Amino acid sequence: MLRNAIVRASRQSAVALGSRRAASTQALSNPTLANIEKRWEAMPMQEQAELWMALRDRMKGNWADLTLQEKKAAYWIAFGPHGPRALPPPDENKKVFLGTVAGLVASAILFAVVRSFANPAPKTMTQEWQEKTNEFLIAQKSDPLSGISSEGYTGKGHIQSAPARK
Numbered sequence: 507m508l509r510n511a512i513v514r515a516s517r518q519s520a521v522a523l524g525s526r527r528a529a530s531t532q533a534l535s536n537p538t539l540a541n542i543e544k545r546w547e548a549m550p551m552q553e554q555a556e557l558w559m560a561l562r563d564r565m566k567g568n569w570a571d572l573t574l575q576e577k578k579a580a581y582w583i584a585f586g587p588h589g590p591r592a593l594p595p596p597d598e599n600k601k602v603f604l605g606t607v608a609g610l611v612a613s614a615i616l617f618a619v620v621r622s623f624a625n626p627a628p629k630t631m632t633q634e635w636q637e638k639t640n641e642f643l644i645a646q647k648s649d650p651l652s653g654i655s656s657e658g659y660t661g662k663g664h665i666q667s668a669p670a671r672k
Contacts, residue, residue: 533564533571533572533573533576534557534560534561534564534573534576534579536575538557539575539576539578539579540575542557542579542582542583543582543586546582546583546586546588547588557579557583558583561576561579561580561583562580564576564580565580631667632667633665633667633668633669636663636664636665636666636667637665639663639664640654640663640664640665643655643663643664
């Protein structure tokens with residue numbers, strides 16, 4: 507009984523090793539791998555998957571058995587500049603720059619149009635009003651420690667507008 511179990515186990519492992527070896531010992535043909543860098547993007551998705559699976563099966567075995575062309579193809583498929591690692595088109599910087607300039611110009615035009623239809627500034631934004639606000643705050647002794655009512659204060663207070671035009 508023990509002998510039968512051992513024989514069955516050895517047969518199963520031999521079959522498994524044989525199928526793995528058969529899948530990985532046959533080198534891929536040179537025409538299949540020739541110019542893979544130029545052909546990869548144009549290949550159908552199914553053909554890409556089949557080639558990658560064949561290379562992957564070959565890489566499961568001894569890497570010394572891989573041909574130089576298989577190693578190069580496997581590296582290029584895994585790390586080459588295609589798909590998400592593709593190089594940007596040569597005129598991309600120009601398009602980005604022109605798009606940014608167009609956005610800035612559109613924003614400036616929109617700002618000018620909105621500004622032309624806006625109401626005038628409120629009366630509290632005149633320099634005279636802000637000076638009166640400073641006088642009121644000093645009379646009320648507002649913020650006596652470090653503000654407008656403190657000793658030696660040299661700031662502008664609430665004045666932030668230019669004098670009114672006449």
